[in-house]
Amino acid sequence: MEHVHRVDLMAAAVGWELLCKSMNINEEKDVENLRNIGLDIVRKCGGLPLAIKVAARVLATKDKTETEWRKFIDRRAWSVGNLPTELRGALYLSYEDLPHYLKQCFLYCALYPEDCFIYRDYLVMSWVAEGFIEEQQGKLLEDTAEEYYYELIHRNLLQPYDYSFDHAICKMHDLLRQLACYLSREECFIGDPESLGVINISKLRRFTAVTKTDAVLLSSMDKVEFKVRTFNTDQEPWSVEDTFFKRFPCIRVLNLSDSLVKCIPDYIGNLIHLRLIDLDGTDISSLPESIGYLMNLQILNLSRCKALHSLPLAITRLCNLRRLGLNGTPINQVPEGIGRLELLNDLEGFPVGGGDGNGKTKDGWKLEELEHLSQLRQLAMIKLERATSYSTDSLLTDKKHLKVLNLFCTERTDEPYSEEEVSNIEKVFEQLIPPQNLEKLVVGGFFGRRFPTWFGTTHLASVKHLILVDCNSCVHLPSIGQLPNLGYLRIEEAAAVTKIGAEFVGCRGANPRSTDVVVALL
Incomplete structure (x- = not known):
């Protein structure tokens, strides 16, 4: 019996140390004053590390006094009786304490x-x-x-x-x-919807369908109309019948990513509540013009749609659109007027072009179309080799919300770039001065011989994450090692760089910069 008691004391002591560590309690006075009540809390958590950690985060919002901690340990949420045993105590209390x-x-x-x-x-x-x-x-x-x-x-x-x-x-x-x-069981479900039956599934508001590979989803419920607001899919590929979209008149979030969907019917324009549609990785080759009726649509994700080469004119009527994802999609025909979508803050895969087209659509957007998108938070541009010099250097500098910027040129394997093309890309990049609030910058396929002059502490002072990929023509790296907030740096395929000097790592004079930067040179 004495041995068991000693083990319990040791376990409680380990738990107390974990509680202190999770709350950053280092002051000897606090440790001593709170130790007894802290050990009671550890015992209340059953000594379980997860329970101790979540309890510690709740305690971190309280004053470090025995009175406050005693109120915490006496809360009714510890003894809620209608929960499964393993979910009671600190786990439920951590949820109950959330705003x-x-x-x-x-x-x-x-x-x-x-x-x-x-x-x-x-x-x-x-x-x-x-x-x-x-x-x-x-x-x-x-x-x-x-x-x-x-x-x-x-x-x-x-x-x-x-x-x-x-x-x-x-x-x-x-x-x-x-x-x-457990807490969301009345409205949410994850699993095979065919197993629920019509009565149960009609009560759901959100579910994630987990089906067998190559299954036809909801095929046994072809006449059922669902009240579901959110529909997600597991990663297994599955297909749908033509009537699929007609079964979700109340849908707000529709995730069809990586499914075997090949065609989006005109009927989609009737889903007036739709706010998010994710078609990432599907085989769709076009979008119907009826998509323009989705006035509530906020997120349209078309990433990795390998068969999609054009966007409908109606895209520019989606006045509430906040994200347009085109990454990995071979879009070459786009409608003029993307700048009218003033709420757009995430534009991934913006294809730059000269604007040549038939009057309604054109081969890529001009950089000028970004001018009116003042809400931009994330921007990824591709085909920058097709850009022409812009009339001002302030295209991006006034984007006060911009945190992530990706700048990509297309890799060319058939012939080298001409001197004129090299000079042009250097001028274009020189004018893409980012705002000082930028946190992540990725540059890929840049074929200029020198990086733009804004690659320094003035314009990149807030950058935490920097990636340079396939910049094989640049002989010297810029002084990015001196960036004050840089936490991650990756340089990949910089074949022309033969030397990294002190100007890069920031060891100048008597004040060498100490940093915890994670660096990957590939």
Whole structure:
């Protein structure tokens, strides 16, 4: 019996150390004053590391006094009786302590399969489309949603993936996922919808369909009209029948990514509540003009649609569009007037061109079309070798929300670039001066011989994440090692660089810069 008691004391002591570490309690006075009540909390958590960690994050919002901690340990949420045993106590209390706007964001994560990677940017898009994000003056909804995401990580309710810079990828602990699934069980479901039956599925508001490979989704319910607002799919490829879209008159979020969908019918224009449609990785070759009737549409993701070569004219009528994803899509015909979409803040895969076309569509957009998009937060431009010098250097500098900028030229393998082309690309890049709030910069396929002069501490002072890929003509690297906030740097395929000098790493004079930068030279 004495041995068991000694083991319990040791376990409690280890738990107390974990609690202190999770809360950054270092002051000897705080450690001593709170130790007894802290050990009681550890015992209340059953000594489980996850429970201790989430409890620590709740305590971190309270004053470090025995009175406040005693109130915490006496809360009714510890003893809620209608929960499964493994979800009681600290796990439920950590949910109950969330502000209302974070509760619905946390429960939404129940739609992800077990052990699934959760990508921050997609979660942010989904929360915005679902209407979960509270507006804050002077801030984009996406910035606020990103703060929600990091708050859930801070509270240990989401677990950042170790190898993702900036915690842009996370997972959900199995027990916390079970909690989210249990609390949202009346409205959310993940699994094979065919197993539910018509009566049960008609009550759902959100579900993730997990089906067998090559299955025809909902084929046994071809006459059922669903009230579902959110429809997601698992990663298995599946197909749908022609009547699929007619079954979701209330749909807001429709994720068909990586499915075997090849055609989007005109009927889609009737889904007037639709806010997000994700067609990433599908085989669609066109979009109907009826898409222009979707006045509530905020997110249109067409990334990796390998058969899609043009956009309909109606795209420019989507006045509430916030994201247009074209990355990895061979778009070559676009409608004039993208600049009219003033709420657009995420434009991925913007194909630059000279504007030649038939009057309605043209071969790529001119850089000038970006001028009126003042809300831009993320911008990825491709085919920059086709750009012409712009009339001013302030195209991007006034984009106060711009955080992510990708600049790509197309790789050429058949013949080298001419002197005129090299001179032009250097001029174009020189004019693409980013705003000082930029946090991530990716440059790919740049064939100029020198990097633009704005590659320095003045314009890139806020950059945390920098990637240079296939810049084989530049002999010298810019002084990016001196960037004050740089946390990740990757340089890949810089064949002409034979030497990295002191100007790059920032060791100048008597003040060498100490940094924790993660550097990858490939």
